[in-house]
Amino acid sequence: MLLYISTAVLALLALAWTYTSLQHPRRKYPPGPKGLPIVGNLFDVPMKNGWITFCDWSRRYNSDVVHVEALGKHIYAVNSAQAAKDLFDGRPQIYSDKEQSVMTHELSGWRRAWALSPFDDVWREHRRLFHKHFGPGVASRHHHKQEKAMRRLLLLLLDAPEDFSAHIRYAAGSVILDVVYAFDALPGDVRIGQIEPAVQTFTALMETGVYLVDVFPILKYIPAWFPGAQFKRQAAQYKHLVDVMFKAPYEQFKAAWAKGVAQPCFLGSLLGDSEMALDYEREDFLTNLTGTVYAAGSDTTVAAMNTFVLAMVMYPEVQTYVQEELDRVVGRDHLPTMSDRERLPRVMAIVHEVLRWHPPLPLATPHRTMSDDVYNGRFIPSGSVIFGNSWAMLHDPATYPAPHTFDPKRFLTRSGVLRDDVPLPTEVFGFGRRACPGRYFAVDMLFLAVAHILAVFAVERAKGARGPVDVKEEFTPYVLSLPKPFRAHFWPRFDGAEELIRSAAAADM
Template sequence: MQAVLSLALLLFAVLVLKHRSQARRGLPPGPSALPVLGSVHKLTLEFQHKRFLEWSKDFGDVIYFKLFRTPAIVLNSLESARELLDRRSAKYSDRTRAVLLAELMGHDSALPFLRYGERFRRHRRWMHDAIGSRASIQKYRPIQVREVHLLLRSLLKNPEAFMEHLYRYVAGTLLEITYGQRLTSMDDLIVQLAERTVNATNESGSPASMLVDFFPILKHLPTWLPIAGFKRHALKARADLKAWRETGVNMVRSAMASGASSSCVISALLESHQGHLGDEELEEIGAIGVDIYGAGTETTYGSLASFVLAMVRSPDVLRKAQKELDEVVGPTRLPDFADRESLPYLNAVVEEVYRWNPGLPLAIPHRAMTDDQYRGYDIPEGCMIMPNIWAMSRDERYYRESEDFRPERHLNETGDAIAQERELPHSYVFGFGRRVCPGQAFADATLWLAIASLIATLDIRKVVDPSGAEITPPASFKPGFTSQPQPFPCKIVPRTEMIAAVIAQLDV
């Protein structure tokens, strides 16, 4: 027994000495750490991006810490992310090992989690051709317009279910461009499989909260163990994800064989692979469908719901945007993409939606592919690099009173968009460098059209309590991988009877 105790004390002493020696290296400043644990004990279980921002008060915008044995650097400023992840993207385009999401849940073919290399470049090229090129964006605009018409009709008929209508708008748009199928029911098999898979992924938390990623041996735990709940959860999601990939591809292949297919992302990929469709190719094509529908639905819906919440809380912003739309578009038609350049205040509203509640507050970590230095600090190879988009969106140097929803902050003195586009939120909320979202232009267009149409046609008001007092909902958001508002009440009504009549006659 004494020998075991002596060995344990010796091991502890070695770990302490190793920890202290590492602390003397030229690493960026950061919180204190414990042997083995690192700085995990200083993190919160939820909303880690907020804790990282708090650390900036003591350590600055570039912070080094350890998640157990894994070295990590969080970037809390746009300047540091631009320098490392944009300008030095050749060194920082890899991903860290994603044990929970990739190896257990099955997202190993998903573009966001692919390690940097030829497979990543191939998937990114497919994604760009599918929804990132100018031609593809123009091609799908009729679908966006029709779906936004259906959204307005649904809100006119049943405004109390506005959250469901917003989700259905995004899901319907992405289902058709991805799989060539119009959404007729939220009970559609792909929609249900996708919702279960995405919810399971989102509920897994941020990249700083997945224990199995730091101790991969845990993935081998038998599923019957009480402590293996994470694995049971992951394997259930894996089955749904596999069914989603296969169902989507098989549905499009069947439609193509019968001559009834509509042009869509999956059909284009299948046609480009004719004669070379093995299991691996089919899995990768299915993964592209998951990337477009899954990631796009969650983040765009979250932004739309955040917009409605912001309008309930800031009625003056809604009135100002309505005034601009009335002057530019007029009362006889709905806004269209051609109007966008003439609507600087509306565009500033969209920018403020991105900033006020970034869809992915803590971006998926990059990985340093080689040793590097920044500001005189060492960045070791293999270090996890975490861009804290939430902190960038709350930088008081650029965004005074950052919790307020204030579109004017994105305009210059004459009311036009600020000259430096790289400073606008849309330039960083979609990621950095070679890992930037290839579908950002399509997602932005989908969001803009919905916001423009809602502002032009509807009043979004606070509900009142039994005494007649208005209820201002809190700016409260759900924890998780992506950020969406907690449920909130509001009242949605057409601005005028004439507008209600126009909505009722829209072609859907």
Template sequence: MLTTTQFYSTCTSPWTLIFSFCTIVLLHIFRRRPVLPFPPGPKGLPILGNALDMPCGNPWLTYSQWGKTYNSDIVHVNSLGTHVIVLNSAKAVHELFEKRSSIYSDRLKGKGLPYRIRMSWNIAFLPYGPRWRAWRKVFYEHFHPNASRQYRPRELRAARQLLENLLRTPEQYRHHLRFMTGQVIMGIAYGIEVAPHDDPYVSLAETALQAVESASTTGWTFDMLPFYKHLPWWFPGASFKKEAARLAPHIDDMVNKPYQTVKDALVTGTAVPSVAASMIASLGENPSHEDELASKAVPATMYIGGADTTVASLLTFFLAMVLHPDAQSRAQREIDSVVGAGRLPDFGDEMSLPYVSAVVEEVMRWHPVAPVAVPHRLIVDDVYKGYFLPAGSIVIGNTWAVLHDESVFPEPLRFQPERFLNLNVKLPDVGFGFGRRICPGRFMARSSMWITVASVLAAFDICPVVNGQGVPQIPKEEYSAGPVSYPEEFACTIRARSKHAEELIVSSLRDTT
């Protein structure tokens, strides 16, 4: 008979722990064998399943290749008992995320990415339930199509300011684009006018965005590995936990500091209209913790969700114009014929500039800012095309695959705006998410994108840099692999189209202030 000491020694020996771990994993994997098959996918290893197959860099390309390899628009992998379903077509996305949205709108459970960086308040990460529905409703009230139109004057002023900044220091175009997006979003969210350089609120937000980038680059993958959240930060591959812990306080500052600024301004009577001011004013004298948390979450979600994505889209626009001068020239000819030489485009010209609008659509299709959407979670068992999809599955919408489907977009890697002049082709809103999880700020984002693109095309030529031998230096089409995918640094020449255009830039900014 074992003594108590011997019993605990046996139970805690390394081999016993390994055996126990393997047994638990096997029981988890084989606890039920569905009658119907899983969707096709790469064959996994014993116990590990497809854990080693999960891509860390450019996952949208791996997922797309799996779809082609297995000739299926829905692919299945099993990572240590966690089922992952990838949707690679508009049809699959529509059938599951749209028509069955009530069971496909949840997010990952447990202490995953949002908790590691203290961003569980972010509406995009909230579990599907009463809190999400309530906060989403408030967000939509400020950003539905009609409500979004009230922000157009601010978007127009920011676009005009961008033109003047590009005229003065065109080589700093990346900084100018980031300032413009901060100017728009901080103004709408908090009524805060940001400084052109070293603005403390923009700095807070940028550090917070770095935290999201750092955690997301590896975080979503490891959320698919059930045991990984228990490993210490020094374990190989888990160092991102330490980095996330370092950056998390900056997330807190981004949520709390501009919010407190608005509260103080309301007390002194100096607050300007904003989403935060409206929500704080509606709280009353003794707000509940839940109501105050919502009034912080909505404007903060605005910034964290809109700043990076808008900058990435506009950088893709600049890269596309450098690489495709014919598209740039055609758009400029359209602007010249419709708007004329006496002014710059405004929102009233949108319906008369179909090719410019097609350029905007093609920018968002050619390289979507979020090639892989934030993962969904299936609530109950489901069946699709005769395949079994188990409850608890992580369901990933591959935005890249949907927008590069050759049956819908021939030669999908080509930048070809005219494809959207065909009335039978309409860009799905998948670039903004799926189903009930689609971004409610997409209407404002589109209008801001349109006025910026139209204004820049009217005023500037965007060209390759020419070296000392007169040879154009064509930049490479390279993108970052993070959750928001940016073009890598590239040089370009941005010059006013004429002396008259320079004068128009200066006078148009004065007219909007």
């Protein structure tokens, strides 16, 4: 039975390839590996560490944009900041859409994530409301909640430093819950536990790549019990996790709102500003808007904060350099706040270098072209998938010498102020009109994490039976890329640090 199905699929692909070849004249595409008949570059498309593969192709073919074609789908990777600016910023009417997958968006429930939705009026309304509450002019309204989360993180690191990665996940999840829903989540809160398994479904979908149902959408109508319909059963499991992550906190806040006991937050502002009755359609809109903040903001922050810890373990001299600034500017009798940011350029240099050294999304989520285009004489057809290779741009040796080395000083002048002639790593937040609108919140969060941790702790390699445990620069090879599990230890670095941590955390309990 499976043999017949496979034969039929190959026959259909062959017919589709033949038809496409006859209907469309040969075009001059950007360079890339030579494909095979029918399947094209199906076996060339990288499923792991794609940012490195695309960067290597860019060098091999001496082209900022590289191209492959798989099963009739054109795939492009943009590997230079200039090409990204030309295409994503310069031609937003073509490059602002997002690729949609039957398996990911429709069957597995990720249509709820408006950051991944098509470039339409619904997306524009989502982004307008988000920017209204998280844009640069209003980011300060969230600082007190971000600072509270960091003070709690310090206490957890003091009492159980070996579990630092779990503590980071708690801190990132708790501040999102607080800002979006006004939930004061303590460690172990089940709502934070809802984030990881749901987000892991997206990672798993991206790791798998193209499902057969994406090639032949009619397959979505086969019942889940049908032989070979494992993808339907898997999608149902994924959709349940995704729906819970989006809907559960919304419903809990709505109940508090109805009782008149809800506290100020993002969702409360949305409900208070709304002139519309909360019908089903409007509620679905708000559930998706707030849930996307909850899902996307947490995991990327976790990845960046773990990368920071890894860098501190591997480059202890950087700690000493930054701690000298913290002691001089802030002192040792209180913790840093956002008001100290302008006076802490070394801390900000670490923030920039963490994002540049290994961005949480090395390949920004794929865009989709909305019409045909030509760039540098090369054809890019409508409906193509196009990636912005953030990692390649942030590791361009012409812009960032010795790009594989963690060196925050690259962003500083000799006198110790931030340089204005070295580009900040804005590519880490995506491109064009689909750039992450939460980037100001994210940078503030990372600044506070770096400043708080280095103010009171020395971050060191963990001790094993034979001495310090070795740590390597290793990251997971998928869409959301974070350091592979490693060990680290956090030591109070001066007398009085423990008392400072405990008194600051007690004030927030």
